[in-house]
Amino acid sequence: MVVLSESVRFFAVHDDGYFDERVAARYDESSADMFDPAMLDPVVDFLAQLAGDGRALELGIGTGRVALPLAQRGVPVHGIDLSQSMVAKLREKSGAEAIDVTIGDFATTTVEGTFSVAYLVFNTIGNLTTQAAQVACFRNVAEHLEPGGCFVIELHVPELQRLPPGETMRVFHASPTHWGIDEFDIANQGLTSHHFELVDGRFELLSIPFRYVWPAELDLMAQLAGMRLRERWSGWKREPFTSESTKHVSVWEKPPT
Ligand SMILES: C[S@@+](CC[C@H](N)C(=O)[O-])C[C@H]1O[C@@H](n2cnc3c(N)ncnc32)[C@H](O)[C@@H]1O
Numbered sequence: 001m002v003v004l005s006e007s008v009r010f011f012a013v014h015d016d017g018y019f020d021e022r023v024a025a026r027y028d029e030s031s032a033d034m035f036d037p038a039m040l041d042p043v044v045d046f047l048a049q050l051a052g053d054g055r056a057l058e059l060g061i062g063t064g065r066v067a068l069p070l071a072q073r074g075v076p077v078h079g080i081d082l083s084q085s086m087v088a089k090l091r092e093k094s095g096a097e098a099i100d101v102t103i104g105d106f107a108t109t110t111v112e113g114t115f116s117v118a119y120l121v122f123n124t125i126g127n128l129t130t131q132a133a134q135v136a137c138f139r140n141v142a143e144h145l146e147p148g149g150c151f152v153i154e155l156h157v158p159e160l161q162r163l164p165p166g167e168t169m170r171v172f173h174a175s176p177t178h179w180g181i182d183e184f185d186i187a188n189q190g191l192t193s194h195h196f197e198l199v200d201g202r203f204e205l206l207s208i209p210f211r212y213v214w215p216a217e218l219d220l221m222a223q224l225a226g227m228r229l230r231e232r233w234s235g236w237k238r239e240p241f242t243s244e245s246t247k248h249v250s251v252w253e254k255p256p257t
Contacts, residue, residue, distance in 0.1 A: 016083040017127075018208045019062070024085035027063050030178075030197070034122065035065055042236035043154075044069045047119055050150050050251070051075040054116025057144055059106035059137070060124040064090035064099065071098045078115070080106040107137040114146045121154040125218075126210035129190070134213060138225035138252075148256040151227060154236075156247050158212040160186070179203075189213070215241075215248055222252040229253075 019027070028035060047056060047070055058067050061079025063086055071077045072095055079101040081087050087101050102111050106120070107128055118141045128134045141151045163170055163184060173180030177198040184191055191210045196203045219229050230253040231238075234245035241248050 016085045018206070019081075019083040019086045021085040023206065024063065024083065024089050027086065027089065028065070031065070031122075040066070040069060043121065044073060046236045046238075046249070047117060047152065048073045048075055050117040050152065052116055054146060054149070055113065057111070057115040057118040057141075059118065059120040059141070060122075060127070061090065061099075061101060062086045064093055064096060066119070066121060067099055068093060068095050071095060078102070078111055078113075080104055080109050080111065082106075107133045107140060110140070111144065114149070115144050116146055116149045117152065118144060118149070119152040119154075121152075123155050123210070125153055125155055126191070126212060127208075129209050129211045131189075131211070131217075134211065134218075135221050135224055138218075138221040138227070142225040142227055142254055145227075145254040147254055149254050150230065151222070151252045151254075152249065153218065154247065154249050155213070155218075157245060158191075158214060159246070160184070184212075215250060218250060219252075227252040227254050 033039065043066055047066070051070075055076045055078065056070060058077060058079045061067050061081045062083070067077045067079055067090070077099050079099060081101060082103060082105055084103060087103065090096050090099070090101070102109055125134060125137065128137055138151070145151065159170065159182070168184050170182045170184070171180065172182050179196040181194045182191055183194060189211055191212045193208050193210065195206045197206070215232065222229065229250065231251040232241045233239055233249045234241045234247060236249055
């Protein structure tokens with residue numbers, strides 16, 4: 001840990017990536033709105049329907065926000081995550097014993113068997129910060145899918161329309177306990193999300209790098225991996241995807257043999 005000043009602390013990255021013990025300890029609480037059944041039930045409905053009688057692979061399973069309710073619907077779930085700390089939090093929860101997890105990078109890690117659906121939600125494809133890694137991720141998924149199987153991604157549409165010319169910073173969250181500022185590096189399609197959070201009376205800074213990516217580029221990655229776009233929505237209840245949509249839920253299919 002590096003102390004920047006009396007009121008701001010910066011935490012260094014270690015083997016868990018950016019989701020270390022400190023982040024894992026607060027993850028569920030700080031993402032409480034994402035655990036709300038009103039938000040989560042449509043996600044689980046959507047994925048359970050695609051899974052059918054098959055198995056599901058979650059890339060970046062984290063603390064099991066989606067995997068646990070999906071497994072409770074009777075879908076066998078296997079997760080991949082590089083953060084032992086996040087997975088330790090999953091392991092504390094009831095129902096986790098039904099879920100297998102492999103620790104590793106989801107762009108390259110392989111697991112046994114095939115899946116009818118693989119999914120990567122909550123903007124997590126952006127945690128792969130190079131185009132090569134994102135392409136590798138699509139290829140890795142395609143190798144794990146059964147013929148006819150689907151890959152689902154939930155991701156923001158890059159918010160460049162909201163960035164005035166010449167500016168690089170955009171506040172995406174402002175509250176007395178949490179300030180979130182996105183810093184764009186447009187030439188490199190990079191985005192760093194800076195989170196200033198009030199913890200025990202002091203602001204702590206966590207800065208996470210992302211590679212932002214447009215839907216069309218993802219379609220090309222899918223094509224390179226031998227998949228094709230099947231559906232694109234702006235939400236899990238299959239709301240239409242339009243020019244005003246701020247996020248998308250996209251489904252690519254591995255062709256049936
Ligand atoms: C925003 S959390 C999402 C967790 C869970 N999917 C959810 O929706 O709550 C992102 C997760 O992806 C994991 N992750 C990020 N990059 C990864 C990578 N390259 N390989 C494996 N896991 C990764 C992090 O450790 C973290 O647990």
